[in-house]
Amino acid sequence: MFFKKMLCLTALTCLTVSASVLAAAPQAPEISAQSAYVMDADTGAQLYAKNADERAYPGSTTKVMTAVVGIELGKAQGKMDQPLKITNDVYNIESDASVLGIDPGDQITLKNAMTGMMTVSGCDAAVAVAETVTPSQADFVAKMNEKAAALGCTHTHFTNPHGLPDSDHYSTARDMATIAAYGMKMPEFRDMVDHSEYDMPYINGGSKHCTSTNQFLSSGFPGANGVKTGTTRAGGPCLITSATQNGRTVIASIMNSDDRYGDAQKLMTYGFAVLNDENSQPANNTRTVEPEENVYILRQAPAGQTLTDIKEKQKQAAELAAKAQAATTAPTAEAIATAKASAAKTAAAVKTSTAKSTQPYVPFSPAA
Structure with a gap:
C-alpha cells in the first residue's frame, strides 16, 4: 500500500511538473x-x-x-x-x-x-x-x-x-x-x-x-x-x-x-x-x-x-485534467488540488493565446 501511494504521488508530481512546463512555454502575443x-x-x-x-x-x-x-x-x-x-x-x-x-x-x-x-x-x-x-x-x-x-x-x-x-x-x-x-x-x-x-x-x-x-x-x-x-x-x-x-x-x-x-x-x-x-x-x-x-x-x-497548433495544447490540457481526476482515489487531498490547479493554469494559458485582435479592418475585395 505504501509503494502504491508513493507511485501515485510520483505520478502526480510529474503531472504537475509537466503542466508547469507547458504553462511556461512562450505565449503567442496579442x-x-x-x-x-x-x-x-x-x-x-x-x-x-x-x-x-x-x-x-x-x-x-x-x-x-x-x-x-x-x-x-x-x-x-x-x-x-x-x-x-x-x-x-x-x-x-x-x-x-x-x-x-x-x-x-x-x-x-x-x-x-x-x-x-x-x-x-x-x-x-x-x-x-x-x-x-x-x-x-x-x-x-x-x-x-x-x-x-x-x-x-x-x-x-x-x-x-x-x-x-x-x-x-x-x-x-x-x-x-x-x-x-x-x-x-x-x-x-x-x-x-x-x-x-x-x-x-x-x-x-x-x-x-x-x-x-x-x-x-x-x-x-x-x-x-x-x-x-x-x-x-x-x-x-x-x-x-x-x-x-x-x-x-x-x-x-x-x-x-x-x-x-x-x-x-x-x-x-x-x-x-x-x-x-x-x-x-x-x-x-x-x-x-x-x-x-x-x-x-x-x-x-x-x-x-x-x-x-492551439488544439494540441487544449488536448494536452484535457489529458492533464483527466489524469488528475483518475488519480484522486489514492493521493492526498492536497496533492489532488495541486494537480487540478496546474491543469486549470494550463487551460487558462491556452485561452490567453487564442485571444483575437479587435483591429478594425476592411477585408479584401475586388474593386467594383
Missing part, C-alpha cells in the same frame, strides 16, 4: 495586425499564424518579389552590373507613389538600382527593373506569377512590379513570408535589404543618398537584417521583417496593422522564443473572413509606404 505569419526561414516551419491565408493587399512589399525576379533574370543575362534601362514609363505611376527619382539617361547599374528600390521603395525603379530584364512590364509580371507558383504561393497574384492599386493584385501573410524567406537565401537580395542608409552610385560619378523606409532595421532588435514596408488605405500598413540570431533566421509578415513595428517586435521575439523552446507549440489563429465590397486606394504616405 497584435493589432489583421493577419500575420512567422516562420523559421531556414526550415520553413511555421512559428505563428493569424489569418495567414486571408487575401490582402501587399502594397510595396510586392517589391520583394520584384527584387527576387530581377536578381535571378539579371544574373542569368549578365546584366547585374550593366546600365539600367530607364524609359519614360517611369513617369507613368501614381503621383503620390514613392519613387527613387530616376530619369531616362541616368547611368545606374541594375544591381545598384534594385538596392535603391528596396531602400526607399521606388516604384519608378521597379518599372525600370522590369523593362531591363524582360521585353515589357507584362512579361516581367508573368515571371513574378510563375515564381510565386513555383514557391507554392497559391494565394498570390501580381499585376505590376511595384504594388500600386489594382483589384487583381493580392497576396497573403503566409505567401509574402515565403517569398521573403526565399529572397533572404540569396546573397544579392540580403545585401539590398540589410541597411538603413544607402548611397546609390551613378556609373558616371556621384551618388544619391537613400534612407530606408524599414524602421525595424534601426529599432535595435538583435540581428535585424531586412526586409520591406508597404502601405495602402485599403490594405493598411504592412511590413515584412527578418532577423538572424545564433545562425537562425526568422521572418515575420504583417498585414494591416496600426502598430506594425510594435507587432514586429512582439512577433519576432515570440518566433525566436519558440525556436529556443523545445516544449512550445506554434500558434495558429487562422480564421476565414467573408469579403466585403471595397476599393483599393493608395494612401498618401511617406516614401516607401505605398501601396500552431
